Amino acid sequence: MNPVIDRQAILAAVGSDAELQYTLRTYSGRVRLDLATDVFDLLVSDGVPTALEDPTGDADVTYSAPAEFWATAFAAPTPPHGYGSLTTAATSPAPPPRNPATDSAATH
DSSP: OOOOOOHHHHHHHHHHOHHHHHHHTTOOEEEEEEOSSOEEEEEEETTEEEEEEOOOSOOSEEEEOOHHHHHHHTSSSSOOTTOSOOOOOOOOOOOOOOOHHHHHHHHO
């Protein structure tokens, strides 16, 4: 049986986390949480978490892990050692190739 995810509790927790608020202070976008038993998007506007909704379109970043990870991470007010932070990997378009002739001229 899949546990029921209380989205409002998650939104309240995100909204009351001072460290996360500081980190998000200039961010606006869509963060997808894939909890294995539920998938939803956290909407953030100018650093303020505003809503959780069903996924639509592309997210700016997605956090995904097996159900066991999330069950342990959400089991207590303070996650056990190793569950307090997530590592984020992102991909972006590669920068254009460098041209030594024009790059050096622009810096002198």
